[in-house]
Amino acid sequence: MHISVLSTESIKQLKIKKNGIYIDATFGYGGHSNLILKKLNQYGKLFSIDKDPESIKFSKKIKDPKFNIIHDNFSNIYKLSIKYNIEKKIDGILLDLGISTPQINTPERGFSFKIDGPLDMRMNPNYGISAADWIANATENELSSVIKNFGEERFHKKIAYHIFQRKKIKPIRRTIELSEIITKIISHKKRKKHPATKTFQAIRIYINKELEEIKKVLKNSLKILKKGGRLVVISFHSLEDRIVKKFMNKYGKKPSIPRGLPITEHQIDKFKKIKLKIIKKIKPTTIEILKNPKSRSAILRVAEKI
Template sequence: MNHKLKHIPVMKKELINSLKIKKSGIYIDSTFGFGGHSKEILKRLGKDGKLYSLDRDPIAVMIGDKIKDSRFHIIHENFSKLFDYAKNKKIIGKVNGVIFDLGVSSLQIDNYKRGFSFKNDGPLDMRMNPTAGISAADWLFKSNINEIAFVLKNFGEERFSKKIAFAIKNNNQNKKITSTLELANIVKNAIPIRNKFKHPARRTFQAIRIYLNQELEEIKKALEDTLKILTPGGRLSIISFHSLEDRIVKTFMIKNSTKAVVPYGMAITEKQLNTLKICKLKIINRILPSTYEIKKNPRSRSSILRIAELQG
Protein backbone atom coordinates (compact mmCIF):
# COMPACT_ATOMS: atom_id res chain seq x y z
CA MET A 1 0.00 0.00 0.00
CA ASN A 2 1.35 3.40 -0.99
CA HIS A 3 1.35 5.75 2.01
CA LYS A 4 3.29 8.44 0.15
CA LEU A 5 0.28 9.88 -1.65
CA LYS A 6 0.33 13.65 -1.80
CA HIS A 7 -1.86 15.22 0.86
CA ILE A 8 -2.31 18.87 1.77
CA PRO A 9 -4.47 19.42 4.88
CA VAL A 10 -7.14 22.04 4.22
CA MET A 11 -6.97 25.21 6.36
CA LYS A 12 -4.54 23.50 8.72
CA LYS A 13 -3.27 26.72 10.30
CA GLU A 14 -6.78 28.09 10.81
CA LEU A 15 -8.04 24.81 12.28
CA ILE A 16 -5.16 24.42 14.72
CA ASN A 17 -5.32 28.08 15.79
CA SER A 18 -9.05 27.74 16.39
CA LEU A 19 -8.40 25.20 19.17
CA LYS A 20 -6.38 27.66 21.28
CA ILE A 21 -4.31 24.68 22.39
CA LYS A 22 -3.34 24.45 26.05
CA LYS A 23 -0.03 22.76 26.84
CA SER A 24 -1.63 20.33 29.29
CA GLY A 25 -4.93 20.03 27.43
CA ILE A 26 -6.77 16.99 26.13
CA TYR A 27 -7.71 16.93 22.43
CA ILE A 28 -9.46 14.58 20.02
CA ASP A 29 -8.81 14.33 16.29
CA SER A 30 -11.91 12.48 15.11
CA THR A 31 -10.65 12.06 11.53
CA PHE A 32 -6.95 11.16 11.64
CA GLY A 33 -6.45 10.53 7.90
CA PHE A 34 -2.79 11.16 7.08
CA GLY A 35 -2.28 12.67 10.53
CA GLY A 36 -1.50 16.21 9.43
CA HIS A 37 -3.68 17.80 12.10
CA SER A 38 -2.71 15.34 14.83
CA LYS A 39 1.00 15.94 14.27
CA GLU A 40 0.49 19.70 14.46
CA ILE A 41 -1.45 19.40 17.72
CA LEU A 42 1.30 17.23 19.22
CA LYS A 43 3.86 19.94 18.38
CA ARG A 44 1.92 22.40 20.54
CA LEU A 45 1.17 20.13 23.49
CA GLY A 46 3.37 19.96 26.58
CA LYS A 47 4.54 16.77 28.26
CA ASP A 48 1.26 16.48 30.20
CA GLY A 49 -1.02 17.01 27.19
CA LYS A 50 -2.97 14.20 25.54
CA LEU A 51 -4.19 13.62 21.99
CA TYR A 52 -6.68 10.90 21.08
CA SER A 53 -7.39 10.10 17.44
CA LEU A 54 -9.94 7.96 15.62
CA ASP A 55 -10.34 6.78 12.06
CA ARG A 56 -12.59 4.19 10.47
CA ASP A 57 -10.01 3.52 7.76
CA PRO A 58 -7.57 0.76 8.80
CA ILE A 59 -4.84 2.25 6.60
CA ALA A 60 -5.09 5.58 8.44
CA VAL A 61 -4.75 3.72 11.75
CA MET A 62 -1.63 1.94 10.43
CA ILE A 63 -0.14 5.37 9.68
CA GLY A 64 -1.12 6.59 13.13
CA ASP A 65 0.46 3.57 14.79
CA LYS A 66 3.82 4.75 13.49
CA ILE A 67 3.67 7.82 15.74
CA LYS A 68 5.67 6.82 18.79
CA ASP A 69 4.58 9.36 21.38
CA SER A 70 3.26 8.54 24.86
CA ARG A 71 0.88 11.53 24.63
CA PHE A 72 -0.83 10.07 21.54
CA HIS A 73 -3.39 7.26 21.20
CA ILE A 74 -5.22 6.12 18.06
CA ILE A 75 -8.08 3.66 17.60
CA HIS A 76 -9.72 2.03 14.57
CA GLU A 77 -13.29 3.27 15.05
CA ASN A 78 -16.05 5.37 13.49
CA PHE A 79 -16.36 8.82 15.05
CA SER A 80 -19.98 8.05 15.88
CA LYS A 81 -18.41 6.02 18.72
CA LEU A 82 -16.78 9.16 20.10
CA PHE A 83 -18.63 9.09 23.41
CA ASP A 84 -17.83 5.41 24.06
CA TYR A 85 -14.17 6.05 23.29
CA ALA A 86 -14.02 9.07 25.61
CA LYS A 87 -15.80 7.13 28.33
CA ASN A 88 -13.30 4.28 28.00
CA LYS A 89 -10.42 6.76 28.36
CA LYS A 90 -12.18 8.46 31.33
CA ILE A 91 -12.11 11.88 29.67
CA ILE A 92 -15.84 12.70 29.61
CA GLY A 93 -16.23 16.42 30.33
CA LYS A 94 -12.46 16.95 30.28
CA VAL A 95 -11.71 17.46 26.58
CA ASN A 96 -10.38 20.89 25.56
CA GLY A 97 -10.94 20.51 21.85
CA VAL A 98 -12.44 18.21 19.21
CA ILE A 99 -11.80 18.47 15.47
CA PHE A 100 -13.51 16.93 12.46
CA ASP A 101 -12.19 17.02 8.90
CA LEU A 102 -15.24 15.60 7.16
CA GLY A 103 -15.80 13.75 3.91
CA VAL A 104 -13.50 11.51 1.92
CA SER A 105 -9.75 11.89 2.51
CA SER A 106 -6.86 12.01 0.06
CA LEU A 107 -5.81 8.66 1.53
CA GLN A 108 -8.96 7.19 0.04
CA ILE A 109 -9.71 9.19 -3.10
CA ASP A 110 -6.13 9.21 -4.45
CA ASN A 111 -5.78 5.44 -4.17
CA TYR A 112 -7.61 4.01 -7.19
CA LYS A 113 -7.84 0.60 -5.49
CA ARG A 114 -10.32 2.06 -2.98
CA GLY A 115 -12.90 2.81 -5.68
CA PHE A 116 -13.70 6.42 -4.79
CA SER A 117 -12.39 8.14 -7.91
CA PHE A 118 -14.47 8.74 -11.04
CA LYS A 119 -11.32 9.79 -12.93
CA ASN A 120 -9.11 6.72 -12.37
CA ASP A 121 -10.15 3.13 -12.91
CA GLY A 122 -10.39 0.82 -9.93
CA PRO A 123 -12.71 -1.68 -8.23
CA LEU A 124 -16.11 -0.15 -7.44
CA ASP A 125 -15.92 -0.23 -3.65
CA MET A 126 -16.18 3.19 -1.89
CA ARG A 127 -16.12 1.85 1.68
CA MET A 128 -14.06 3.96 4.09
CA ASN A 129 -13.60 0.78 6.09
CA PRO A 130 -13.16 -1.95 3.45
CA THR A 131 -13.58 -4.65 6.11
CA ALA A 132 -17.20 -3.68 6.89
CA GLY A 133 -20.43 -3.11 5.02
CA ILE A 134 -21.28 -3.62 1.36
CA SER A 135 -19.31 -2.44 -1.67
CA ALA A 136 -20.76 0.05 -4.16
CA ALA A 137 -20.73 -2.63 -6.88
CA ASP A 138 -22.76 -5.07 -4.77
CA TRP A 139 -25.19 -2.42 -3.56
CA LEU A 140 -25.90 -1.11 -7.06
CA PHE A 141 -26.38 -4.67 -8.32
CA LYS A 142 -28.97 -5.62 -5.67
CA SER A 143 -30.85 -2.30 -5.51
CA ASN A 144 -33.83 -1.33 -7.65
CA ILE A 145 -34.22 1.84 -9.72
CA ASN A 146 -36.22 3.71 -7.08
CA GLU A 147 -33.69 2.93 -4.33
CA ILE A 148 -30.77 4.11 -6.46
CA ALA A 149 -32.61 7.25 -7.60
CA PHE A 150 -33.52 8.11 -4.00
CA VAL A 151 -29.87 7.93 -2.91
CA LEU A 152 -28.62 9.96 -5.88
CA LYS A 153 -31.20 12.68 -5.31
CA ASN A 154 -30.98 12.91 -1.51
CA PHE A 155 -27.26 12.39 -0.97
CA GLY A 156 -25.89 13.84 -4.22
CA GLU A 157 -28.56 16.41 -5.07
CA GLU A 158 -28.46 14.94 -8.58
CA ARG A 159 -31.20 16.39 -10.79
CA PHE A 160 -31.00 13.46 -13.24
CA SER A 161 -31.19 10.79 -10.54
CA LYS A 162 -33.95 8.77 -12.24
CA LYS A 163 -32.22 8.68 -15.63
CA ILE A 164 -28.92 7.61 -14.05
CA ALA A 165 -30.60 4.97 -11.89
CA PHE A 166 -32.33 3.51 -14.94
CA ALA A 167 -29.05 3.41 -16.87
CA ILE A 168 -27.22 1.74 -13.96
CA LYS A 169 -29.91 -0.93 -13.56
CA ASN A 170 -30.09 -1.53 -17.30
CA ASN A 171 -26.31 -2.06 -17.51
CA ASN A 172 -26.27 -4.29 -14.43
CA GLN A 173 -28.85 -6.60 -16.01
CA ASN A 174 -26.45 -7.29 -18.88
CA LYS A 175 -23.19 -7.34 -16.91
CA LYS A 176 -22.45 -6.39 -13.31
CA ILE A 177 -20.74 -2.99 -13.02
CA THR A 178 -17.49 -3.65 -11.15
CA SER A 179 -15.18 -0.71 -11.93
CA THR A 180 -15.25 3.02 -11.24
CA LEU A 181 -14.75 4.05 -14.88
CA GLU A 182 -17.58 1.75 -15.98
CA LEU A 183 -19.92 3.58 -13.62
CA ALA A 184 -18.53 7.01 -14.53
CA ASN A 185 -19.11 6.37 -18.25
CA ILE A 186 -22.64 5.07 -17.65
CA VAL A 187 -23.47 8.25 -15.72
CA LYS A 188 -21.83 10.43 -18.35
CA ASN A 189 -23.91 8.86 -21.13
CA ALA A 190 -27.13 9.09 -19.11
CA ILE A 191 -26.96 12.81 -18.38
CA PRO A 192 -28.51 15.00 -21.12
CA ILE A 193 -27.07 18.30 -19.87
CA ARG A 194 -23.52 18.67 -18.58
CA ASN A 195 -21.53 21.31 -16.74
CA LYS A 196 -18.23 21.61 -18.59
CA PHE A 197 -16.47 22.66 -15.37
CA LYS A 198 -17.55 19.62 -13.32
CA HIS A 199 -17.35 15.89 -14.01
CA PRO A 200 -20.85 14.50 -14.74
CA ALA A 201 -20.34 11.57 -12.33
CA ARG A 202 -19.25 13.73 -9.38
CA ARG A 203 -22.65 13.88 -7.69
CA THR A 204 -23.39 10.19 -8.27
CA PHE A 205 -20.12 9.09 -6.70
CA GLN A 206 -20.63 11.48 -3.79
CA ALA A 207 -24.14 10.17 -3.17
CA ILE A 208 -23.22 6.49 -3.22
CA ARG A 209 -20.19 7.09 -0.99
CA ILE A 210 -22.16 9.09 1.58
CA TYR A 211 -24.97 6.52 1.65
CA LEU A 212 -22.76 3.43 1.91
CA ASN A 213 -20.67 4.93 4.71
CA GLN A 214 -23.69 6.45 6.48
CA GLU A 215 -21.70 9.69 6.68
CA LEU A 216 -24.50 12.08 7.56
CA GLU A 217 -25.84 9.92 10.38
CA GLU A 218 -22.29 9.52 11.68
CA ILE A 219 -21.87 13.30 11.79
CA LYS A 220 -25.18 13.90 13.60
CA LYS A 221 -24.36 11.33 16.29
CA ALA A 222 -20.78 12.55 16.79
CA LEU A 223 -21.79 16.21 17.08
CA GLU A 224 -24.25 15.44 19.87
CA ASP A 225 -21.51 13.48 21.66
CA THR A 226 -19.16 16.48 21.65
CA LEU A 227 -21.54 18.33 23.98
CA LYS A 228 -21.00 15.60 26.57
CA ILE A 229 -17.24 15.20 26.31
CA LEU A 230 -16.01 18.80 26.02
CA THR A 231 -15.09 20.78 29.11
CA PRO A 232 -16.56 24.32 29.50
CA GLY A 233 -14.53 26.57 27.20
CA GLY A 234 -13.58 23.59 25.04
CA ARG A 235 -13.49 24.20 21.30
CA LEU A 236 -15.30 22.33 18.51
CA SER A 237 -13.77 22.90 15.06
CA ILE A 238 -15.23 21.29 11.96
CA ILE A 239 -14.24 21.43 8.29
CA SER A 240 -16.98 20.40 5.84
CA PHE A 241 -16.74 20.08 2.07
CA HIS A 242 -20.26 20.06 0.69
CA SER A 243 -23.65 21.53 1.49
CA LEU A 244 -25.12 18.37 3.07
CA GLU A 245 -22.33 18.19 5.65
CA ASP A 246 -22.23 21.91 6.30
CA ARG A 247 -25.99 22.13 6.71
CA ILE A 248 -25.85 19.57 9.52
CA VAL A 249 -22.96 21.35 11.26
CA LYS A 250 -24.53 24.80 10.88
CA THR A 251 -27.94 23.60 12.14
CA PHE A 252 -26.35 21.85 15.11
CA MET A 253 -24.37 24.93 16.14
CA ILE A 254 -27.30 27.32 15.75
CA LYS A 255 -29.69 25.02 17.64
CA ASN A 256 -27.32 24.69 20.57
CA SER A 257 -26.41 28.37 20.71
CA THR A 258 -30.00 29.66 20.77
CA LYS A 259 -32.07 30.10 23.91
CA ALA A 260 -35.27 28.09 24.07
CA VAL A 261 -38.50 30.02 23.58
CA VAL A 262 -41.15 29.43 26.25
CA PRO A 263 -44.75 29.96 25.03
CA TYR A 264 -46.58 32.77 26.84
CA GLY A 265 -48.67 31.52 29.74
CA MET A 266 -46.97 28.12 29.93
CA ALA A 267 -46.65 26.83 33.52
CA ILE A 268 -42.94 26.53 34.30
CA THR A 269 -40.76 26.85 37.39
CA GLU A 270 -38.01 29.44 37.72
CA LYS A 271 -35.42 26.64 37.84
CA GLN A 272 -36.74 25.17 34.58
CA LEU A 273 -36.77 28.63 33.00
CA ASN A 274 -33.15 29.28 33.94
CA THR A 275 -32.18 25.90 32.48
CA LEU A 276 -33.91 26.70 29.19
CA LYS A 277 -32.07 30.02 28.97
CA ILE A 278 -28.66 28.31 28.97
CA CYS A 279 -26.96 28.06 25.59
CA LYS A 280 -24.72 25.02 25.27
CA LEU A 281 -22.53 26.54 22.58
CA LYS A 282 -21.14 29.90 21.59
CA ILE A 283 -20.49 30.24 17.87
CA ILE A 284 -16.99 31.64 17.40
CA ASN A 285 -16.36 31.91 13.69
CA ARG A 286 -16.92 30.70 10.14
CA ILE A 287 -13.80 30.65 7.97
CA LEU A 288 -13.40 30.08 4.22
CA PRO A 289 -10.12 29.15 2.49
CA SER A 290 -8.03 32.01 1.13
CA THR A 291 -7.59 32.62 -2.57
CA TYR A 292 -3.96 31.55 -2.16
CA GLU A 293 -4.94 28.24 -0.56
CA ILE A 294 -7.52 27.47 -3.24
CA LYS A 295 -4.89 28.08 -5.92
CA LYS A 296 -2.38 25.90 -4.07
CA ASN A 297 -4.91 23.19 -3.20
CA PRO A 298 -8.04 23.18 -5.42
CA ARG A 299 -9.73 20.61 -3.15
CA SER A 300 -10.10 23.32 -0.51
CA ARG A 301 -12.39 25.34 -2.79
CA SER A 302 -15.68 24.18 -1.25
CA SER A 303 -14.47 23.84 2.35
CA ILE A 304 -15.91 25.71 5.34
CA LEU A 305 -14.44 25.78 8.85
CA ARG A 306 -16.98 26.35 11.61
CA ILE A 307 -15.84 26.93 15.21
CA ALA A 308 -17.86 26.85 18.43
CA GLU A 309 -17.09 26.81 22.13
CA LEU A 310 -18.87 24.91 24.90
CA GLN A 311 -20.42 27.24 27.44
CA GLY A 312 -19.92 26.80 31.19
Protein backbone atom coordinates in the same frame (compact mmCIF):
# COMPACT_ATOMS: atom_id res chain seq x y z
CA MET B 1 -0.06 13.05 -0.13
CA HIS B 2 -2.87 14.67 1.76
CA ILE B 3 -2.69 18.45 2.22
CA SER B 4 -4.63 19.37 5.34
CA VAL B 5 -7.27 22.00 4.71
CA LEU B 6 -7.60 25.15 6.84
CA SER B 7 -4.91 23.72 9.11
CA THR B 8 -3.58 26.99 10.57
CA GLU B 9 -7.07 28.32 11.24
CA SER B 10 -8.46 25.10 12.69
CA ILE B 11 -5.52 24.70 15.09
CA LYS B 12 -5.80 28.35 16.12
CA GLN B 13 -9.52 27.90 16.78
CA LEU B 14 -8.89 24.87 19.01
CA LYS B 15 -7.13 27.33 21.37
CA ILE B 16 -4.76 24.59 22.44
CA LYS B 17 -3.68 24.50 26.07
CA LYS B 18 -0.25 22.93 26.48
CA ASN B 19 -1.46 20.34 28.98
CA GLY B 20 -4.95 19.86 27.48
CA ILE B 21 -6.73 16.77 26.19
CA TYR B 22 -7.74 16.83 22.51
CA ILE B 23 -9.51 14.55 20.05
CA ASP B 24 -8.75 14.58 16.34
CA ALA B 25 -11.74 12.51 15.21
CA THR B 26 -10.54 12.28 11.59
CA PHE B 27 -6.85 11.37 11.72
CA GLY B 28 -6.47 10.75 7.96
CA TYR B 29 -2.76 11.19 7.31
CA GLY B 30 -2.05 13.04 10.52
CA GLY B 31 -1.69 16.59 9.22
CA HIS B 32 -3.84 18.14 11.92
CA SER B 33 -2.80 15.63 14.59
CA ASN B 34 0.88 16.48 14.13
CA LEU B 35 0.15 20.19 14.48
CA ILE B 36 -1.79 19.56 17.70
CA LEU B 37 1.00 17.37 19.11
CA LYS B 38 3.53 20.15 18.49
CA LYS B 39 1.53 22.44 20.76
CA LEU B 40 1.19 20.04 23.69
CA ASN B 41 3.64 19.59 26.55
CA GLN B 42 4.39 16.27 28.28
CA TYR B 43 1.13 16.45 30.25
CA GLY B 44 -1.08 17.03 27.21
CA LYS B 45 -2.81 14.19 25.36
CA LEU B 46 -4.15 13.63 21.87
CA PHE B 47 -6.60 10.87 20.97
CA SER B 48 -6.94 10.47 17.21
CA ILE B 49 -9.62 8.37 15.56
CA ASP B 50 -10.03 6.98 12.06
CA LYS B 51 -12.15 4.16 10.65
CA ASP B 52 -9.75 3.53 7.75
CA PRO B 53 -7.20 0.75 8.45
CA GLU B 54 -4.74 2.46 6.07
CA SER B 55 -4.77 5.60 8.23
CA ILE B 56 -4.21 3.48 11.31
CA LYS B 57 -1.19 1.82 9.64
CA PHE B 58 0.17 5.25 8.73
CA SER B 59 -0.31 6.53 12.29
CA LYS B 60 2.19 3.97 13.60
CA LYS B 61 4.91 6.28 12.30
CA ILE B 62 4.10 8.72 15.09
CA LYS B 63 6.19 7.83 18.09
CA ASP B 64 5.02 10.26 20.71
CA PRO B 65 3.85 9.24 24.19
CA LYS B 66 1.18 11.96 24.08
CA PHE B 67 -0.40 10.34 21.01
CA ASN B 68 -3.09 7.64 21.09
CA ILE B 69 -4.63 6.23 17.92
CA ILE B 70 -8.05 4.59 17.89
CA HIS B 71 -9.48 2.51 15.04
CA ASP B 72 -13.21 3.17 15.26
CA ASN B 73 -16.12 5.22 13.94
CA PHE B 74 -16.10 8.74 15.31
CA SER B 75 -19.78 8.39 16.24
CA ASN B 76 -18.52 6.19 19.12
CA ILE B 77 -16.70 9.15 20.65
CA TYR B 78 -18.79 9.03 23.84
CA LYS B 79 -18.14 5.32 24.51
CA LEU B 80 -14.46 5.87 23.71
CA SER B 81 -14.19 8.78 26.12
CA ILE B 82 -15.53 6.53 28.90
CA LYS B 83 -13.10 3.76 27.94
CA TYR B 84 -10.13 6.14 28.08
CA ASN B 85 -11.47 7.95 31.15
CA ILE B 86 -11.51 11.37 29.46
CA GLU B 87 -15.24 12.05 29.52
CA LYS B 88 -15.94 15.74 30.23
CA LYS B 89 -12.19 16.39 30.38
CA ILE B 90 -11.79 17.19 26.69
CA ASP B 91 -10.53 20.64 25.74
CA GLY B 92 -11.14 20.37 22.03
CA ILE B 93 -12.51 18.15 19.28
CA LEU B 94 -11.56 18.51 15.63
CA LEU B 95 -13.53 17.03 12.75
CA ASP B 96 -12.14 17.32 9.23
CA LEU B 97 -14.95 15.61 7.34
CA GLY B 98 -14.96 13.74 4.05
CA ILE B 99 -12.26 11.61 2.50
CA SER B 100 -8.52 11.96 2.27
CA THR B 101 -6.50 12.37 -0.93
CA PRO B 102 -4.89 8.88 -0.65
CA GLN B 103 -8.38 7.37 -0.31
CA ILE B 104 -9.54 9.04 -3.51
CA ASN B 105 -6.29 8.50 -5.43
CA THR B 106 -5.85 4.81 -4.64
CA PRO B 107 -7.74 2.95 -7.39
CA GLU B 108 -8.25 -0.18 -5.23
CA ARG B 109 -10.38 1.85 -2.82
CA GLY B 110 -12.96 2.48 -5.53
CA PHE B 111 -13.73 6.14 -4.78
CA SER B 112 -12.50 7.60 -8.04
CA PHE B 113 -14.56 8.05 -11.19
CA LYS B 114 -11.38 8.88 -13.08
CA ILE B 115 -9.09 5.96 -12.23
CA ASP B 116 -10.39 2.42 -12.71
CA GLY B 117 -10.71 0.16 -9.71
CA PRO B 118 -13.11 -2.18 -7.94
CA LEU B 119 -16.30 -0.30 -7.05
CA ASP B 120 -15.85 -0.43 -3.27
CA MET B 121 -15.98 3.04 -1.62
CA ARG B 122 -15.84 1.81 1.98
CA MET B 123 -13.65 3.89 4.27
CA ASN B 124 -13.30 0.72 6.31
CA PRO B 125 -13.22 -2.10 3.75
CA ASN B 126 -13.56 -4.69 6.53
CA TYR B 127 -17.04 -3.49 7.40
CA GLY B 128 -20.39 -3.18 5.61
CA ILE B 129 -21.10 -3.75 1.92
CA SER B 130 -19.25 -2.40 -1.09
CA ALA B 131 -20.82 0.06 -3.53
CA ALA B 132 -20.85 -2.70 -6.19
CA ASP B 133 -22.81 -5.07 -3.93
CA TRP B 134 -25.23 -2.34 -2.96
CA ILE B 135 -25.86 -1.37 -6.60
CA ALA B 136 -26.32 -5.05 -7.51
CA ASN B 137 -29.22 -5.34 -5.07
CA ALA B 138 -30.73 -1.83 -5.23
CA THR B 139 -34.06 -1.10 -6.91
CA GLU B 140 -34.32 1.72 -9.43
CA ASN B 141 -36.14 3.81 -6.81
CA GLU B 142 -33.46 3.21 -4.19
CA LEU B 143 -30.75 4.22 -6.65
CA SER B 144 -32.66 7.33 -7.59
CA SER B 145 -33.36 8.43 -4.02
CA VAL B 146 -29.74 7.94 -2.88
CA ILE B 147 -28.42 9.88 -5.90
CA LYS B 148 -30.99 12.62 -5.25
CA ASN B 149 -30.67 12.90 -1.46
CA PHE B 150 -26.92 12.46 -1.03
CA GLY B 151 -25.72 13.87 -4.36
CA GLU B 152 -28.32 16.56 -4.98
CA GLU B 153 -28.14 15.36 -8.58
CA ARG B 154 -30.74 16.91 -10.88
CA PHE B 155 -30.67 13.91 -13.25
CA HIS B 156 -31.10 11.33 -10.49
CA LYS B 157 -34.02 9.55 -12.21
CA LYS B 158 -32.28 9.33 -15.56
CA ILE B 159 -29.03 8.06 -14.00
CA ALA B 160 -30.87 5.51 -11.84
CA TYR B 161 -32.78 4.25 -14.90
CA HIS B 162 -29.59 3.73 -16.90
CA ILE B 163 -27.72 2.07 -14.02
CA PHE B 164 -30.67 -0.24 -13.51
CA GLN B 165 -30.94 -1.17 -17.20
CA ARG B 166 -27.19 -1.75 -17.47
CA LYS B 167 -26.97 -4.00 -14.39
CA LYS B 168 -29.70 -6.24 -15.81
CA ILE B 169 -27.30 -7.07 -18.64
CA LYS B 170 -24.04 -7.27 -16.68
CA PRO B 171 -23.12 -6.48 -13.03
CA ILE B 172 -21.37 -3.13 -12.47
CA ARG B 173 -18.17 -4.02 -10.60
CA ARG B 174 -15.67 -1.32 -11.66
CA THR B 175 -15.58 2.43 -11.03
CA ILE B 176 -15.07 3.18 -14.71
CA GLU B 177 -18.11 1.11 -15.67
CA LEU B 178 -20.29 3.26 -13.42
CA SER B 179 -18.64 6.47 -14.51
CA GLU B 180 -19.11 5.59 -18.22
CA ILE B 181 -22.82 4.93 -17.79
CA ILE B 182 -23.16 8.49 -16.49
CA THR B 183 -20.88 10.23 -18.99
CA LYS B 184 -22.80 8.61 -21.84
CA ILE B 185 -26.07 10.20 -20.75
CA ILE B 186 -24.96 13.52 -19.25
CA SER B 187 -22.80 15.77 -21.31
CA HIS B 188 -19.64 17.37 -19.88
CA LYS B 189 -20.71 20.64 -21.48
CA LYS B 190 -23.72 20.98 -19.18
CA ARG B 191 -21.61 21.27 -16.03
CA LYS B 192 -18.31 22.50 -14.61
CA LYS B 193 -17.53 19.26 -12.76
CA HIS B 194 -17.25 15.73 -14.14
CA PRO B 195 -20.79 14.38 -14.73
CA ALA B 196 -20.19 11.45 -12.34
CA THR B 197 -19.07 13.65 -9.40
CA LYS B 198 -22.44 13.90 -7.69
CA THR B 199 -23.42 10.25 -8.18
CA PHE B 200 -20.09 9.04 -6.76
CA GLN B 201 -20.43 11.44 -3.82
CA ALA B 202 -23.97 10.19 -3.16
CA ILE B 203 -23.07 6.50 -3.18
CA ARG B 204 -20.00 7.12 -1.01
CA ILE B 205 -22.05 9.04 1.56
CA TYR B 206 -24.70 6.32 1.60
CA ILE B 207 -22.26 3.38 1.83
CA ASN B 208 -20.34 4.95 4.72
CA LYS B 209 -23.46 6.32 6.49
CA GLU B 210 -21.60 9.63 6.55
CA LEU B 211 -24.45 11.94 7.48
CA GLU B 212 -25.67 9.71 10.33
CA GLU B 213 -22.10 9.54 11.62
CA ILE B 214 -21.84 13.35 11.64
CA LYS B 215 -25.14 13.81 13.50
CA LYS B 216 -24.06 11.29 16.14
CA VAL B 217 -20.54 12.64 16.66
CA LEU B 218 -21.82 16.20 17.07
CA LYS B 219 -24.38 15.18 19.68
CA ASN B 220 -21.86 13.04 21.53
CA SER B 221 -19.23 15.75 21.48
CA LEU B 222 -21.56 17.90 23.58
CA LYS B 223 -21.56 15.22 26.26
CA ILE B 224 -17.80 14.93 26.51
CA LEU B 225 -16.36 18.41 26.02
CA LYS B 226 -15.53 20.24 29.18
CA LYS B 227 -16.72 23.78 29.86
CA GLY B 228 -14.83 26.10 27.53
CA GLY B 229 -13.87 23.17 25.28
CA ARG B 230 -13.92 23.87 21.56
CA LEU B 231 -15.65 22.06 18.73
CA VAL B 232 -14.01 22.75 15.38
CA VAL B 233 -15.58 21.26 12.25
CA ILE B 234 -14.42 21.45 8.63
CA SER B 235 -16.98 20.36 6.06
CA PHE B 236 -16.68 20.05 2.31
CA HIS B 237 -20.18 20.12 0.88
CA SER B 238 -23.50 21.64 1.66
CA LEU B 239 -25.03 18.43 3.05
CA GLU B 240 -22.34 18.21 5.74
CA ASP B 241 -22.28 21.93 6.46
CA ARG B 242 -26.07 22.10 6.79
CA ILE B 243 -25.95 19.48 9.56
CA VAL B 244 -23.15 21.28 11.39
CA LYS B 245 -24.85 24.67 11.09
CA LYS B 246 -28.23 23.31 12.23
CA PHE B 247 -26.59 21.59 15.21
CA MET B 248 -24.66 24.69 16.28
CA ASN B 249 -27.78 26.85 15.91
CA LYS B 250 -29.91 24.39 17.88
CA TYR B 251 -27.56 24.38 20.86
CA GLY B 252 -26.04 27.82 20.42
CA LYS B 253 -28.63 30.29 19.17
CA LYS B 254 -30.62 31.99 21.91
CA PRO B 255 -34.31 32.58 21.11
CA SER B 256 -35.06 36.22 20.39
CA ILE B 257 -37.57 37.66 22.84
CA PRO B 258 -39.42 40.81 21.78
CA ARG B 259 -39.04 43.61 24.36
CA GLY B 260 -41.86 43.97 26.84
CA LEU B 261 -43.40 40.56 26.10
CA PRO B 262 -43.44 37.75 28.67
CA ILE B 263 -41.20 34.75 28.01
CA THR B 264 -43.16 31.74 26.75
CA GLU B 265 -42.68 28.11 27.90
CA HIS B 266 -41.28 27.33 24.45
CA GLN B 267 -38.66 30.07 24.77
CA ILE B 268 -37.69 28.85 28.26
CA ASP B 269 -37.22 25.34 26.82
CA LYS B 270 -35.05 26.78 24.07
CA PHE B 271 -32.91 28.66 26.61
CA LYS B 272 -32.43 25.43 28.57
CA LYS B 273 -31.06 23.77 25.41
CA ILE B 274 -28.26 26.30 25.05
CA LYS B 275 -25.00 24.42 25.56
CA LEU B 276 -22.76 26.13 23.04
CA LYS B 277 -21.47 29.54 22.19
CA ILE B 278 -21.13 29.96 18.44
CA ILE B 279 -17.69 31.42 17.75
CA LYS B 280 -17.29 31.79 14.00
CA LYS B 281 -17.39 30.49 10.47
CA ILE B 282 -14.25 30.65 8.31
CA LYS B 283 -13.63 29.96 4.63
CA PRO B 284 -10.24 29.33 2.98
CA THR B 285 -8.40 32.34 1.60
CA THR B 286 -7.79 32.74 -2.15
CA ILE B 287 -4.14 31.84 -1.53
CA GLU B 288 -5.09 28.56 0.18
CA ILE B 289 -7.49 27.72 -2.67
CA LEU B 290 -4.72 28.40 -5.22
CA LYS B 291 -2.29 26.17 -3.31
CA ASN B 292 -4.86 23.43 -2.67
CA PRO B 293 -7.86 23.58 -5.02
CA LYS B 294 -9.58 20.83 -2.98
CA SER B 295 -10.07 23.38 -0.21
CA ARG B 296 -12.33 25.60 -2.31
CA SER B 297 -15.59 24.28 -0.90
CA ALA B 298 -14.39 23.95 2.72
CA ILE B 299 -16.16 25.69 5.58
CA LEU B 300 -14.85 25.75 9.12
CA ARG B 301 -17.32 26.25 11.97
CA VAL B 302 -16.33 26.78 15.56
CA ALA B 303 -18.33 26.59 18.79
CA GLU B 304 -17.45 26.49 22.48
CA LYS B 305 -19.09 24.43 25.22
CA ILE B 306 -20.63 26.61 27.93
